[in-house]
Amino acid sequence: MGRTLAEKVWERHVVRRAEGEPDLLFIDLHLIHEVTSPQAFDGLRMAGRKLRRPDLTIATEDHNVPTVLGPISDPVSKTQVETLRKNAAEFGVRLHPMGDAGQGVVHIIGPQFGLTQPGMTIVCGDSHTSTHGAFGGIAFGIGTSEVEHVLATQTLPAYRPKTMAIEVAGELPAGVTAKDLILAIIAKIGTGGGQGYIVEYRGEAVRKLSMEGRMTVCNMSIEAGARAGMIAPDETTFAYLKGRTHAPQGAAWEQAVEYWKTLKTDDDAVFDKVVEIDASTLTPFVTWGTNPGQGLPLGEAVPDPGRIADATERAAAERALEYMGLTAGTPLREIEVDTVFVGSCTNGRIEDLRAAAEILRGRKVRTRTLIVPGSMLVKLEAEKEGLDKVFEAAGAEWRQAGCSMCLGMNPDTLQPGERSASTSNRNFEGRQGKGGRTHLVSPQVAAATAVTGRLTAPADL
Numbered sequence: 001m002g003r004t005l006a007e008k009v010w011e012r013h014v015v016r017r018a019e020g021e022p023d024l025l026f027i028d029l030h031l032i033h034e035v036t037s038p039q040a041f042d043g044l045r046m047a048g049r050k051l052r053r054p055d056l057t058i059a060t061e062d063h064n065v066p067t068v069l070g071p072i073s074d075p076v077s078k079t080q081v082e083t084l085r086k087n088a089a090e091f092g093v094r095l096h097p098m099g100d101a102g103q104g105v106v107h108i109i110g111p112q113f114g115l116t117q118p119g120m121t122i123v124c125g126d127s128h129t130s131t132h133g134a135f136g137g138i139a140f141g142i143g144t145s146e147v148e149h150v151l152a153t154q155t156l157p158a159y160r161p162k163t164m165a166i167e168v169a170g171e172l173p174a175g176v177t178a179k180d181l182i183l184a185i186i187a188k189i190g191t192g193g194g195q196g197y198i199v200e201y202r203g204e205a206v207r208k209l210s211m212e213g214r215m216t217v218c219n220m221s222i223e224a225g226a227r228a229g230m231i232a233p234d235e236t237t238f239a240y241l242k243g244r245t246h247a248p249q250g251a252a253w254e255q256a257v258e259y260w261k262t263l264k265t266d267d268d269a270v271f272d273k274v275v276e277i278d279a280s281t282l283t284p285f286v287t288w289g290t291n292p293g294q295g296l297p298l299g300e301a302v303p304d305p306g307r308i309a310d311a312t313e314r315a316a317a318e319r320a321l322e323y324m325g326l327t328a329g330t331p332l333r334e335i336e337v338d339t340v341f342v343g344s345c346t347n348g349r350i351e352d353l354r355a356a357a358e359i360l361r362g363r364k365v366r367t368r369t370l371i372v373p374g375s376m377l378v379k380l381e382a383e384k385e386g387l388d389k390v391f392e393a394a395g396a397e398w399r400q401a402g403c404s405m406c407l408g409m410n411p412d413t414l415q416p417g418e419r420s421a422s423t424s425n426r427n428f429e430g431r432q433g434k435g436g437r438t439h440l441v442s443p444q445v446a447a448a449t450a451v452t453g454r455l456t457a458p459a460d461l
């Protein structure tokens, strides 16, 4: 019987297997940030261990950094960043600190440097590590004790998840993006729908996505509860990687591509579960609730919890509407927002900024609008293209790279009761600041919303 892509990549990395025990996997790339690494380094220090493979480890500062120039004022954030600096120096880890040209959100810098490659195992003490699966590797988030294990051994014990195929037939209509697709997928399968699985996204619409779009999709796999998300590499993947700093060069490149071409699910392979979705029926999607599965097409209205059959879901919807300050039956297009955030490891890449700029060009924003590049390199690229000027002319704020308003660990937050349209990945209660209300959207919807002050698709402008 043939094998799925996930099975192929997994098997190639097993260094020890024993009955009744998790497989011991070799890890090709270990990404580090300031929030989940301090105790792991402490553990190493206490055990008198060194880092096993500093060459396969890379660190960045992202969650706690302010996105305006200047020092970190919050003492907890400051300590976390300083601790990472000390640890990186002591253990010989390459670090991209604030202000460095290579700094950025951990899931943006791996791909941009060509460190993220097809067929790899990639881990990070961060749930959105699933992003890197867009290149056809197995990438997942790990806990701090696992971070320590990987630092010490470059291996990780893990049970192999089951495999799920999400088959996306047809083409995305014009104006419908990767973000709308993944929000629609999560609304369909639920925030627990992917639990216990590695998801492989397949089908025509997925093949047609750019690498940026594929990363957006894989990024949010975790929001459907999946262990990881992946997409088989193809010409789009190779073209994206070619020439990047850490991508193989010359003969090694040819050899790598030859191997990468074998990284696809065999025709006769069997997935443990298959979900089908028709891309051609999709429209711009927004969330109305407090989990990423509570989403609907923008053309619809706030749902009536009374009409939800499942008691748990009904209770969740009631609570969500109360927190969100929404009334059932209100057209989603009539919801007014105070703040728009374009950024994060979901939608903080150059293509996302270009899409937002295209809509904001020659227009003015009515909301507080933060445009935050996912990395300093994205920032540089955007500035070369003059996108910063477009944003500033529209009245939006152009910032330094970081996680920013994706989560309230830095100065970019919502005030209690404030409402945002955000291109990030989580709309949990308090995610963007205590009492803040988040609607997850694509960069296109975010930009159009900034123009009108209400949830809006570009086609409505």
Ligand SMILES: CC(C)[C@H](C(=O)O)[C@@H](O)C(=O)O
Pocket: 035, 036, 063, 125, 126, 127, 128, 141, 407
């Ligand atoms: C802080 C970090 C551990 C966390 C994660 O694991 O994802 C954060 O990045 C997030 O997006 O919530």
Ligand code: SF4
Pocket: 062, 063, 105, 106, 107, 126, 128, 344, 345, 346, 402, 403, 406, 407, 424, 425
């Ligand atoms: S941008 Fe958001 S989702 Fe991504 S790593 Fe930072 S906090 Fe987590």
